[in-house]
Amino acid sequence: MTPDNLDLIAGWVSLVLTLFIFSYLLGDNVLYRIAVHVLVGVAAGYAVVVAVESVIVPWLNQTLGETLDVFIFGGDAEGRSTLTLTWLGILGIFPFLIGALMLLKYSPQYARVGNLGMAFIIGVGTAVAIVGAVAGTIIPLTREAGESIEDSALNGLIIMVGTITTLIYFQYYAVERGGDIVRPRIIRTASAVGRVFITLTLGALYAGAILTSLAIFSDVIRDQLQFILDRVGG
Amino acid sequence: MRRHRLTHFLATIIVISSGIVMLIGLSVKPGTMPADLASFTLEVVSVTAAIAVLLGLLNLLTVHLNRFIKAEHGWPYSIITLFTAIFVLVLRMLDHVDVWPDDMAGEQVSPHLFEAVQVSLESALAALLVFFLVYAAYRLMRREVTPWHILFTMAVVIVLLGWIPLENTEALADLREWLVQVPVSAGARGLLIGVGLGTVTVGVRVLIGQDRSFWG
Numbered sequence: 001m002t003p004d005n006l007d008l009i010a011g012w013v014s015l016v017l018t019l020f021i022f023s024y025l026l027g028d029n030v031l032y033r034i035a036v037h038v039l040v041g042v043a044a045g046y047a048v049v050v051a052v053e054s055v056i057v058p059w060l061n062q063t064l065g066e067t068l069d070v071f072i073f074g075g076d077a078e079g080r081s082t083l084t085l086t087w088l089g090i091l092g093i094f095p096f097l098i099g100a101l102m103l104l105k106y107s108p109q110y111a112r113v114g115n116l117g118m119a120f121i122i123g124v125g126t127a128v129a130i131v132g133a134v135a136g137t138i139i140p141l142t143r144e145a146g147e148s149i150e151d152s153a154l155n156g157l158i159i160m161v162g163t164i165t166t167l168i169y170f171q172y173y174a175v176e177r178g179g180d181i182v183r184p185r186i187i188r189t190a191s192a193v194g195r196v197f198i199t200l201t202l203g204a205l206y207a208g209a210i211l212t213s214l215a216i217f218s219d220v221i222r223d224q225l226q227f228i229l230d231r232v233g234g
Numbered sequence: 235m236r237r238h239r240l241t242h243f244l245a246t247i248i249v250i251s252s253g254i255v256m257l258i259g260l261s262v263k264p265g266t267m268p269a270d271l272a273s274f275t276l277e278v279v280s281v282t283a284a285i286a287v288l289l290g291l292l293n294l295l296t297v298h299l300n301r302f303i304k305a306e307h308g309w310p311y312s313i314i315t316l317f318t319a320i321f322v323l324v325l326r327m328l329d330h331v332d333v334w335p336d337d338m339a340g341e342q343v344s345p346h347l348f349e350a351v352q353v354s355l356e357s358a359l360a361a362l363l364v365f366f367l368v369y370a371a372y373r374l375m376r377r378e379v380t381p382w383h384i385l386f387t388m389a390v391v392i393v394l395l396g397w398i399p400l401e402n403t404e405a406l407a408d409l410r411e412w413l414v415q416v417p418v419s420a421g422a423r424g425l426l427i428g429v430g431l432g433t434v435t436v437g438v439r440v441l442i443g444q445d446r447s448f449w450g
Contacts (some may be wrong), residue, residue: 006341010347013350014349014350016354017358018355018357033308035355036355038318039359042318042348044291045319045354046322048287049296049344054284054285055284059281063389095281095282098278098282098285099286113241115241115245117244119249120249120282122249123248123253124252124275124279125279127252127260127437131256131440133429133437134430136425137427137429138430141426141430143429162416163418163424163427166420167424167431169424198425199385199389200389200413201389201421201422203387203388206371206386206389207393213363214364219357
């Protein structure tokens, strides 16, 4: 076995699996399902490989590994006190404790205890989402919408109107009028304008998705055809 | 029941306290104590997420193993999933031990497998999408013709045709450019700001303990 042989095997495997996936154009079939189950297995395996090699092992090396190195193997403490090293070891175990708590969610009896581990992740995740939404989406986009008026007054106005009416489209403010619950006329009008902008946006995004998958399709066909031609040509 | 209430209470306290610590840490200047604490907490959560991936694989293997043992519908596919997942892990370990013969010394086999299997399958699936997207657009108009459907299809057609580099069709290209830069940009901004506002609203509700639906 040489690296060239390995590339050849990889090329054949790639060609066969691509054909399996394209067989779905003829309808759901065994070959397509085999390919999809291969993808699930390989993707899960790789996700674990990446998680272990890029996150868990470096973390253990930086924390628990340092503590064990000094206390058990007599390594250099590099000026750190025993207390610091002990804390480093405890902190190193902390994510594993949360992981163990999450494992309890498998058990119907102890699932609620498992919520304690999830609570920590939800708390941190929520705070990150809030800061990300404010600093990364709301403020920059609102500022950009305001600045667009400076470039071209008409286009800027359309952008402002589009942004505001799109937001209004998702407002369900209603009032009681003559026993009926109705949306005020101004909200209904703004909402209809917003719907025009949303429809155009979704249409353009849809076309973008078609173009992207078309580009990938041509890439896949070119690569596989090139592989076959290389083999036929010797 | 009392024990359940206690765990619920403790979980809510953990959500609120960890959330507030993070909010403060992410809002202050880098290098300060709260910022360092937030950065450390983020690292802990990323390690926990990696452990969750491990647990996810364990769950996947258990589910497929049970399906195979009980000979449930589609069990042969479960063997494929089990085999490929374990194969990837074993191959990676062999890469680390470097057991390959002399010709392959120092060679990593698992990246080849990744390229041949995962990249190929994902590309093929993405390529397959073009057929279904075009078919879905065709069915949309066939099913019912409404002003909204016409507007949607017009946007799709303008963006697609404007992309084709034809001669003497600058007007179409300009129209596409304007459509993307003005109305589409406005709609996308509105949608994204809406998502952002929704995220903040739900986040604040979670952090003040008003929304506890995620406990199930």
